[in-house]
Every structure is written in structure tokens, then in C-alpha cells.
Amino acid sequence: MLAEIITIGDEILIGQIVDTNSAWMGTVLNEHGIKVHQITSVSDNREHILTALKEASNRVDIILITGGLGPTRDDITKHTICEYFNVKLRFDESVLADVTALFKRFGRDVTPINRKQAEIPENCTPLHNKNGTAPGMWFEESGKIYASMPGVPFEMKALMTDEVIPRLKKKFTLPVIIHKNVLTQGIGESVLSELISDWETSLAKEEIKLAYLPSSSMVRLRLSISGSDEKTMQEKIARKIEELKKIAGQHIFGYDDQTLEGIVGDLLKQRKQKVSTAESCTGGYIAHRITSVAGSSDYFTGAIISYSYDVKTTELGVSEEILKTHGAVSQPVVEQMAKAVRIKMKTDYSIAASGIAGPGGGTLDKPVGTVWIAIATPERVFSKCFQFGGNRERNIIVTGLTALNMLRKEILASE
Amino acid sequence: MLAEIITIGDEILIGQIVDTNSAWMGTVLNEHGIKVHQITSVSDNREHILTALKEASNRVDIILITGGLGPTRDDITKHTICEYFNVKLRFDESVLADVTALFKRFGRDVTPINRKQAEIPENCTPLHNKNGTAPGMWFEESGKIYASMPGVPFEMKALMTDEVIPRLKKKFTLPVIIHKNVLTQGIGESVLSELISDWETSLAKEEIKLAYLPSSSMVRLRLSISGSDEKTMQEKIARKIEELKKIAGQHIFGYDDQTLEGIVGDLLKQRKQKVSTAESCTGGYIAHRITSVAGSSDYFTGAIISYSYDVKTTELGVSEEILKTHGAVSQPVVEQMAKAVRIKMKTDYSIAASGIAGPGGGTLDKPVGTVWIAIATPERVFSKCFQFGGNRERNIIVTGLTALNMLRKEILASE
Numbered sequence: 001m002l003a004e005i006i007t008i009g010d011e012i013l014i015g016q017i018v019d020t021n022s023a024w025m026g027t028v029l030n031e032h033g034i035k036v037h038q039i040t041s042v043s044d045n046r047e048h049i050l051t052a053l054k055e056a057s058n059r060v061d062i063i064l065i066t067g068g069l070g071p072t073r074d075d076i077t078k079h080t081i082c083e084y085f086n087v088k089l090r091f092d093e094s095v096l097a098d099v100t101a102l103f104k105r106f107g108r109d110v111t112p113i114n115r116k117q118a119e120i121p122e123n124c125t126p127l128h129n130k131n132g133t134a135p136g137m138w139f140e141e142s143g144k145i146y147a148s149m150p151g152v153p154f155e156m157k158a159l160m161t162d163e164v165i166p167r168l169k170k171k172f173t174l175p176v177i178i179h180k181n182v183l184t185q186g187i188g189e190s191v192l193s194e195l196i197s198d199w200e201t202s203l204a205k206e207e208i209k210l211a212y213l214p215s216s217s218m219v220r221l222r223l224s225i226s227g228s229d230e231k232t233m234q235e236k237i238a239r240k241i242e243e244l245k246k247i248a249g250q251h252i253f254g255y256d257d258q259t260l261e262g263i264v265g266d267l268l269k270q271r272k273q274k275v276s277t278a279e280s281c282t283g284g285y286i287a288h289r290i291t292s293v294a295g296s297s298d299y300f301t302g303a304i305i306s307y308s309y310d311v312k313t314t315e316l317g318v319s320e321e322i323l324k325t326h327g328a329v330s331q332p333v334v335e336q337m338a339k340a341v342r343i344k345m346k347t348d349y350s351i352a353a354s355g356i357a358g359p360g361g362g363t364l365d366k367p368v369g370t371v372w373i374a375i376a377t378p379e380r381v382f383s384k385c386f387q388f389g390g391n392r393e394r395n396i397i398v399t400g401l402t403a404l405n406m407l408r409k410e411i412l413a414s415e
Numbered sequence: 416m417l418a419e420i421i422t423i424g425d426e427i428l429i430g431q432i433v434d435t436n437s438a439w440m441g442t443v444l445n446e447h448g449i450k451v452h453q454i455t456s457v458s459d460n461r462e463h464i465l466t467a468l469k470e471a472s473n474r475v476d477i478i479l480i481t482g483g484l485g486p487t488r489d490d491i492t493k494h495t496i497c498e499y500f501n502v503k504l505r506f507d508e509s510v511l512a513d514v515t516a517l518f519k520r521f522g523r524d525v526t527p528i529n530r531k532q533a534e535i536p537e538n539c540t541p542l543h544n545k546n547g548t549a550p551g552m553w554f555e556e557s558g559k560i561y562a563s564m565p566g567v568p569f570e571m572k573a574l575m576t577d578e579v580i581p582r583l584k585k586k587f588t589l590p591v592i593i594h595k596n597v598l599t600q601g602i603g604e605s606v607l608s609e610l611i612s613d614w615e616t617s618l619a620k621e622e623i624k625l626a627y628l629p630s631s632s633m634v635r636l637r638l639s640i641s642g643s644d645e646k647t648m649q650e651k652i653a654r655k656i657e658e659l660k661k662i663a664g665q666h667i668f669g670y671d672d673q674t675l676e677g678i679v680g681d682l683l684k685q686r687k688q689k690v691s692t693a694e695s696c697t698g699g700y701i702a703h704r705i706t707s708v709a710g711s712s713d714y715f716t717g718a719i720i721s722y723s724y725d726v727k728t729t730e731l732g733v734s735e736e737i738l739k740t741h742g743a744v745s746q747p748v749v750e751q752m753a754k755a756v757r758i759k760m761k762t763d764y765s766i767a768a769s770g771i772a773g774p775g776g777g778t779l780d781k782p783v784g785t786v787w788i789a790i791a792t793p794e795r796v797f798s799k800c801f802q803f804g805g806n807r808e809r810n811i812i813v814t815g816l817t818a819l820n821m822l823r824k825e826i827l828a829s830e
Contacts, residue, residue: 013451015441016628019434022456026430036428038463041437041454048453055470179429190528190548213426214567222431277699277720283706284692284699287720291698294774294807302726304719305692305702311717311760345726359709367520389520390546392709394569 001172002037002060003029006052008068008077009151012041021066021156032165033174033226034062044068049080057144062168067151069134078121078137081148085141087122095126095135102133127163131155136163145171176230180237181213182221182244183258184251185405189214192221196247199240206236217388217398253405260404261289261296267411268299268349275407276345277303278316278337280328281355281371286400301345306337316340329354329366331374335383338376349411350376351403355386357395369395373403375410416587417452418444418477421467423492424566427456427482436481436571447580448589448641449477459483464495472559477583482566484549493552496563497536500556504534510541510550517548542578546570551578560586591645595652596628597636597659598673599666600820604629607636611662614655621651632803632813668820675819676704676711682826683714683764690822691760692718693731693752695743696770696786701815716760721752731755744769744781746789750798753791764826765791766818770801772810784810788818790825 005025011017022039029036037060042048049068056063068077082089096110096118103110117133120126127136132150136159139146147164149156168174184192189212193200203210206225213220223240225233245252254263268275277286287303290296304315309328312318317340322332334354342350355371362368369390374383384406388398420440426432437454444451452475457463464483471478483492497504511525511533518525532548535541542551547565551574554561562579564571583589599607604627608615618625618638628635638655640648660667669678683690692701702718705711719730724743727733732755737747753767770786777783784805789798799821803813 012438013441013454014445015438015443015451016626018438019454023427023430023433026428028430030429036430037458038467039428039434039454039456043452052453190526194526194528211425213431222426279699282703283711283715284694284702284718284720285706287699288697288703288811291700291720291722292808292811296698297722300698301723302720302730303699303722304730305699305706305717307706307712307718308716315717315759344730369520387521391569393707396703396707 001034001062001174003034003062003064004037004056004060005039006049006056006063006065007039007041007151008044008049008065009041010043012067013043021151021153024153024157025064025066025160028160028165029064030177030179032169033177034168034172035177044076046076046080046083049077050084053081053084053146057142061143061172062145063147064164065146065148066156069148069150077148078119081124081137081139081146082121085121085123085139089119090122092118092120092126092135095120098128098130098135099133102130127159129155129159130162131158138163138167175226175228176233177224177226178230178233178237180223180241181256182223182241182252183254183256184219184221184248185217185253185260185401187219187248187251189219192219192248192251196244199244199247202243203240206240208236208240216390216394217401253408259293260401260408261293264404264408264411265290265293265296265299267408269295271348271411273348273411274299274301274346275349275351276301276341276347277350278341278352279303279305280307280312280337280353281357282353282396282399282403283307285396286351286353286403289400289404301347304337304341304344312337315344327366329356329370329372331372331383331385334372334374335376335381338374338383339381342376348378349407351407352376352383353399353403355388355395355399357392357399359392371395371399371402373399373406375403375406377410377414379414416449416477416589417475418449418479419452419471419475420454421464421471421478421480422454422456422566423459423464423480423483424456425458428458436566436568439568439572440479440481440575443575443580444479446592446594447584448592449583449587459491461491461495461498464492465499468496468499468561472557476559476587478559478561479579480561480563481571484563484565492563493534493536496539496552496554496561500536500538500554502537505537507533507535507541507550510535513543513545513550514548517545542574544570544574546573553578553582590641591643591648592639592641593645593648593652595638595656596671597638597656597667598669598671599634599636599663600632600668600675600816602634602663602666604634607634607663607666611659614659614662617658618655621655623651623655631805631809632816668823674708675816675823676708679819679823679826680705680708680711680714682823684710686763686826688763688826689714689716689761690764690766691716691756691762692765693756693767694718694720695722695727695752695768696772697768697811697814697818698722700811701766701768701818704815704819716762719752719756719759727752730759742781744771744785744787746787746798746800749787749789750791750796753789753798754796757791763793764822766822767791767798768814768818770803770810770814772807772814773805774807786810786814786817788814788821790818790821792825792829794829 124137132155137148306312338352352374358368369388539552547570552563721727757765767789773783784803
């Protein structure tokens, strides 16, 4: 079953608003076995909306429209829909009752401009919007479904969940679609794809589709399968993931919505252990990632951000001698940082990072993107040098993810 | 001049990725007088891409394509573009040189799969991508411009800024559009709009448009004017901003692309002064914001992230007595944190924050969102309590911005 999403409103086209609605709708539709064929963002313009509706109706069975339903002048969706279906507006008492009730909740009377929200196209079934004055609208015409919803995210979401999805499920027999995401870190898309090439080829037999979704130092592999027998499909996916783990297991850190900071946090919580950080080039980013997880105070005690030479010496006991001989971006410095912060913050583990984030500070020996990362544990300290070579923002992010993954592996290896 | 954006990739249609690229492109194109007519997201499907290109070329002069350029199998954009223009792929030595140089920077050899990135449609001018292996591609066919870019945001942004926009400016005579952004912090959209209501009404006479762009604890006011006489337009905008400063000056911290961390950094650099932070609820976020600015090592020496009671005591000299009596989220604690870190890190100023980011940890007295922020200067320490009341992520961000703005005001007031 194919759907298209049409979003109406200049604010998306001029970049004033990021279209998060469509992503949300895409996810929900997909979970119910409805494939989104296309997302089209058009302006608050009569002809443009008419063209988009016409084109979509030639391609798909379900057309979902958001935006352009407010009472103000630039919102012309309702009139244009009337023109599209060649119908008139009619006054709907049930919608007026909804609007009146909503205003009453805020202790206000319905204004004339809001009374107009109760005017809806003759051929539509109004969908009750409990969060706003603009009703959702449901149309069945020439075998196609059209649903129009306001663009305000929480109004749209409630209408989709309470009205549109249940009606679509009643109307159509929908297939089951299963997605599973495998999360990797520290291996590039192309190297990974060569490594798992044979495995990837074998997916076709099982009718599993694969997508590579790369972001800073991470590649997400998305496996998708559709059909009707959910149990068999789940088993197929699980079997293929087991195979993948044998080939590329050392690069996999998690699945689906997991994050490195969440996984590390869970490991520490389970083991009743704690972590701290000593950061130079990341300037607090690793601590920020760790503490972005709710409940992180259970396992994170603190950090020393040592941006200057002086703070490295006074707070983390890095000797001036070593700084002079090896420079701040070096193995002895980063290992001393990790050792010192672990003791100071009384934690089981610590992470330290020192590098050249850029754009300045690079040398021939140590170009921008050179980063040393160290992990200290109750037993040992070890470190590794990386060459990330990106821009400042990316170097900070990649250093953070790489460091968290090093810690994750070390915790697991210490069992 | 009209443009359309076509984004290619199933990940957008199934909602796995929010399409932030199009919003960014819409903003940038708009600033250069190019109107985005439509944004279309299509799947990694040959026919679908062909249809989208055909439809767009019937409507507009400029077609910008993102996504589908990786070296792996699910990326078919390049072949489909060849089919669309009825041309073949050719091997481009300059692109290979770019790819080789990029791999060399990482100390790696070019793999066969990455060599393929140098295969480009015969009729295209490659656009140098300094951040990734897939080149941008520029086409001029039948009076229309087509530009294809990778979907990775930072690669796309660099290609747009360095290659696509300059080429479009050369190719077309674009109207002059002037945008000026006024940045405010710490005042809500509705309160601000009441405060500046008369001024807002007066903009129409000058043909200046106003948009409110709110985000976490900030509201950006965008003034736009279009025409041909740039000097008069600049003067009109400047005059209106002077008027605005008289009404709402205390809420304005900067303009256009400025950031609070950048402004604070510039102020400190000019004065040859330094700053440090002591952070509890923000967990390193303020230090991260400060050090996200290139060159911040000139004025940031370090930070103590004191997440636990113990670290507040041992590293920042907060007495156990005070912690017991007042709790960690209190005026005496946050002021002691600021005092101690300023001395420890040998800086002129320091910022300290202690609060309840949530979702746990709230009490009747101190609900989630309660935050104390302190600033220490060479002369004094002062602090303020806020109730941000948001979710964890938002509370951390808003605390960071509010703290940086407090420091900014203090530095300016100390002149």
C-alpha cells in the first residue's frame, strides 16, 4: 500500500521550519505496512496545491496532507481542497461544538474567525482534533483516501494516532514490515561494505533489504523485510544478524535506538562501576554526552577539562618536562591525564583525550585531526592515536564516539 | 528565480532521518534571492528519480539534488542521472586525485569501490568535495541548472557554500534580498511580540518583513527587504534596528550568525581575559559550547565538572555542611563552585551551574528545571535562580545559553 505526504506552507520552503512531521509520519506509516512513496513540500498557493494533489493521486492510494489549516489568511488549503473535489463548504455543527468546548477550556468565547473552522468541504468526514481548532478531514473519492491535518506537530500526531491510522487499518489489509538497525562505529562505509559483501548478497534470497546510513564515524545498517508471517520474518532477520556478528561483530556496538553513551551507562550501572573524563581537545563534549543520559549521576562523578598546559600540570599532574618533550598531543600526556582523573574522581574507569581539533594548531608531524585517546581501568592504562582529519566540529564528535566505544569494549573485555 | 530541491533516499521516506538539509538549503537560497518552489523526497528508485527530475525541470530553472552518491550498492543516483541526460559515465582523473588525497590524509590506499567515485556523467563538471569521496556534480542542460550533492550534511553545506552558490550567482542576475537577524535571549516569543508590537506595525511602511524564529530560550527576529538599491535598503534596515534597540535592547545579544559563545570569546580576547567553568547539571555542556569556537584556547583554560557531591567538596571546596543544609542546587553551593574554579583555573571570570535537569531528582521545593547559575569576576560573585521547567535536553541547553549571556552582560558592564 503506497502513500504520499504533502506538506503545505512557505515556512518549510524558506527553511524556517524543519519538516519533522513527515519523518514522524513516515515512521508510523511504515510500522503499519504503508510505504511512503514520496514527500512533497509545496507553498501556500492554490495552483501548486492542486497540481501536487493531482500528481499524488496518479501515483498512490493514500494521500496525507499537513499544514495550511489555520484560521488566518495565508491558509488556503480548505478552499483549494473544495476546488479539487469540485464541492462547496458546509457548516458542521459537531466541529463547532469541538471548537466551542476547546475555547471554554481556556475560558474564552469563540471568535468569528474561529467559527469558520467549522466550515468543511461537503464530501468530508471531520476528524475530531482535541488539541486545536482546525478539524482533521477524511475523504474517500474514486477509490483513494485523502486525509488533511493541521501542521502543528502535536495536533497532527494525535489525529494520526487516534483517527487516521485506525481508519486506514479498517479500510485496507496491510502487510507487516520489520526493520532492524545494526549500529557500527569506527569503520567507514566502503570498508564495511567490502567486508560484508558476501553476506549482503545473501540477503536477497531471504527478501531482506539493506541500507547503509552513515554519520560521523558511525554506520547504521538497516535490514528491512515485509510480508505477513511476522514470526518467520523475525527469525530470518535474527539469523542474518547472527551471521553478520560473526563477520563484523567487533564493529557492532548496538541496535536500533541505542546510543554509545546509553550502552556504556547501562554496562556501568549493571556492574556498579563509575567513570570520569579528562578532556583537552573535546573540551567537555565527552562528559556532556555521558551526562545527556538521564540517571547518569549513578555512574559519572565528574571531569577535569584541561585545555591549557597549566591545568594539565596543576590538576592532572602532567610534568612540564613531558609536555616540553612530547607535546600535549602525545601518549605519555594522555595516559597521565587518564590515570590522574581516575584517582581524583574516584572512579573505576576514566577516559582522556588530547588532540588537534583544528582549524589551527596542526603541524607536519601532527596535522589537524590527530587525537590521542586513553582509557584507564583498575588494572591498566592504554591509549591509541587516531587521525580523524575532519573539521573542528566533526573531530570533537568523532573523538567522543571513538572514546566511548573504546571504553565499552574494555568494560566487556574485562569480564 | 525558482529552484526545486530533490532529496533521494529511502531513509527520509521511512522517517529514519529528518530532512534538515532541505531547510538549510532553503534558507541559504532564499538569502541569495532564489525561491524554493518545491521540495520533493523520493526513494532510491530509478523510475522515481527520473520522474522527479522531469517534473521539476518543467517547473523551475534550478534543480538541486542531494543524497544517493555513496559508493555502496543502494546508491543509484549517478547512473540514473546518466540515463536522464542520455549520457555515459566517464572516468575523471581530477576526482580520483581528490579521492586519493583524502585517503592519503587518513594514511589509507584507495579501494576499488572508492575509485568508482571518479566515474561521473560525461556532461558534468565535477565540484570538488573536500570532506568526502563523492564529488558534487554540476550540469547545464537546455537552459536549466542541475547540481547533485552528497546527502551528508557537512559535505553538502561546504559544496553549496564554496561551489553551487557562487556558480549560481555568476549564472543568473539575482534580485538583492537583505536579511538581518536580531538575536535575543531570555524573553519568550509572545512577551517579545507584545513589547515590540508598535515597532512591528511600523515595518510595513518600509516594506520590511518580520519573522519570529524561536528556539531554546532564544528568539531570532529576521528582518527582510528585497529590491535593487542595496544602499537604501541597508539604511532602512539599520534605522529600524536602531529603533528596536531602544525598545528591546536589553534582550538583544547579537546579530546574524553570531553565537553567544563566539561573542563571549571575542569580548575576552579583546580584553586579554580568560574564563573557566564549574558545572554540575550541565555536565560539561558549557565548556563544550565555549570550546566549540576555534581559537578558544586563547581564553578558556579549563573546567571542573562536579557531578557528585564528593567532587564538589574535594575539587571545589564546597563544605559538606553547606551541601547538607542547602542541597547541591542552592545559592551558596553554586557561588562557592564559581569562586573556587576561577582561582583553580587562574581565570578572570568563571561560570558555575547547579540544577535539576530531570527527569528525576525534582522535589516540591525544587522541581525539575530549577537551576542556579553563578558568575565570578575579579571583583565579585553573583548568582540567580531560574525555573526552566523543560525536559532534560532543553534544560541543559537553556542553562548553557543563559549562563553565557549572564557572563556577556557582566563583561560589558565592567567597562
